[in-house]
Amino acid sequence: MWRTLAKRGRLVLPAPEDGIEFAGLVISEPVTEQPCSDQGRTEICVGPVTVRLEAGASVARIVAVARGLAAPS
Template sequence: GRLVLPAPEDPVEFAALMVGPLADAADAARSKGADLNRPEIVTGAVVIRLESGASAERIASVVCALAASS
């Protein structure tokens, strides 16, 4: 199937961003018992991890923001 994204209500959405070495992020996820129910959006070398239980609208808004920025 295909995911059909709704038109964005606002052209820009802001989200918290944490930047660090990849190894540190992997170690932190393992030590915290990473939540396997969190959706992840991967684009190139970037992984965007959303909150657990993120709605389809939330996921779509992040994808639309990524599409608008590229």
């Protein structure tokens, strides 16, 4: 029932018990990019692992590697 009310914009939630809190936003200067010697090579970084594909790798190859890294072990 609550899903139907939410879809129709009629779901009423209780007022928060504590005051409303906002997270602080920190804006810093953009980091300058380091010159890259391997232009055209694709790098996929997942945690501490970096996979460097050959220059000119196809989209299908990049997707296959990315899916392989994202698959649960």
